Amino acid sequence: xxxxxxxxxxxxxxxxxxxxxxxxxxxxxxxxxxxxxxxxxxxxxxxxxxxxxxxxxxxxxxxxxxxxxxxxxxxxxxxxxxxxxxxxxxxxxxxxxxxxxxxxxxxxxxxxxxxxxx
Amino acid sequence: xxxxxxxxxxxxxxxxxxxxxxxxxxxxxxxxxxxxxxxxxxxxxxxxxxxxxxxxxxxxxxxxxxxxxxxxxxxxxxxxxxxxxxxxxxxxxxxxxxxxxxxxxxxxxxxxxxxxxxxxxxxxxxxxxxxxxxxxxxxxxxxxxxxxxxxxxxxxxxxxxxxxxxxxxxxxxxxxxxxxxxxxxxxxxxxxxx
Numbered sequence: 001x002x003x004x005x006x007x008x009x010x011x012x013x014x015x016x017x018x019x020x021x022x023x024x025x026x027x028x029x030x031x032x033x034x035x036x037x038x039x040x041x042x043x044x045x046x047x048x049x050x051x052x053x054x055x056x057x058x059x060x061x062x063x064x065x066x067x068x069x070x071x072x073x074x075x076x077x078x079x080x081x082x083x084x085x086x087x088x089x090x091x092x093x094x095x096x097x098x099x100x101x102x103x104x105x106x107x108x109x110x111x112x113x114x115x116x117x118x
Numbered sequence: 119x120x121x122x123x124x125x126x127x128x129x130x131x132x133x134x135x136x137x138x139x140x141x142x143x144x145x146x147x148x149x150x151x152x153x154x155x156x157x158x159x160x161x162x163x164x165x166x167x168x169x170x171x172x173x174x175x176x177x178x179x180x181x182x183x184x185x186x187x188x189x190x191x192x193x194x195x196x197x198x199x200x201x202x203x204x205x206x207x208x209x210x211x212x213x214x215x216x217x218x219x220x221x222x223x224x225x226x227x228x229x230x231x232x233x234x235x236x237x238x239x240x241x242x243x244x245x246x247x248x249x250x251x252x253x254x255x256x257x258x259x260x261x262x263x264x265x266x267x268x269x270x271x272x273x274x275x276x277x278x279x280x281x282x283x284x285x286x287x288x289x290x291x292x293x294x295x296x297x298x299x300x301x302x303x304x305x306x307x308x309x310x311x312x
Binding site: 010015017018020026033037043044045049050052 | 201
């Protein structure tokens with residue numbers, strides 16, 4: 001049985017199913033298929049397996065995302081936070097120097113107010 | 119539980135190179151993980167009388183025999199899933215025919231396998247429906263009627279040939295031509311679009 005079908009190799013049938021067979025090869029496959037209806041059903045089953053489970057494979061790949069994009073996103077966020085803290089620290093130092101008299105003034109105002117109250 | 123994590127993002131073509139370089143674990147990953155469902159469906163469809171696990175194990179031996187001779191015939195230009203589907207289906211069917219002598223009938227008891235078989239069969243039905251719809255629109259009408267008589271109503275070729283006043287040889291030519299149109303339109307073109 002297997003020997004009788006060898007003139008249409010698995011590779012030729014796979015090329016045909018992939019739409020990559022030459023016109024001569026297509027003709028040979030069609031001769032082979034039309035000899036026996038069961039072969040058409042077999043071809044449909046091979047095709048259905050790829051269509052059904054090939055698609056699931058792609059979907060599965062979509063769901064299982066590689067780790068590196070998540071890691072690079074986390075690294076970007078960490079970098080942004082780091083840069084933000086550094087800027088905040090730098091700007092915080094300069095503000096404290098500039099605003100020192102204002103705090104002193106506020107304190108004195110508070111003290112003055114307290115004295116008034118007493 | 120085998121760990122196949124390192125293979126998760128390897129391309130099919132690279133797998134073949136790795137396997138031929140004697141990374142047998144890569145083949146295990148392909149057969150038992152990446153294409154597990156495709157192979158189980160093909161096994162149940164092509165060889166319902168043989169346990170699925172036995173068939174996949176036999177396929178492993180077949181592909182690895184003689185220093186991967188069979189696998190070396192794979193053309194990297196082809197999608198690996200199509201190649202594997204054809205190779206496995208035909209191998210399973212051949213194996214099944216050889217096993218028929220033993221009269222073994224193994225019922226499918228695994229619920230997951232039954233669901234898999236149903237999913238594949240539904241997909242097959244969709245493809246057949248596409249082809250049937252194509253058959254309804256097939257031109258010329260004579261080709262349509264002949265193909266319907268032979269494929270759908272399973273009529274005897276001689277009867278159909280007599281009815282259409284052609285020889286049986288001519289009838290086969292018409293069938294072949296009509297089948298080519300149908301498959302081209304409703305199987306191959308759909309695949310290329312996908």
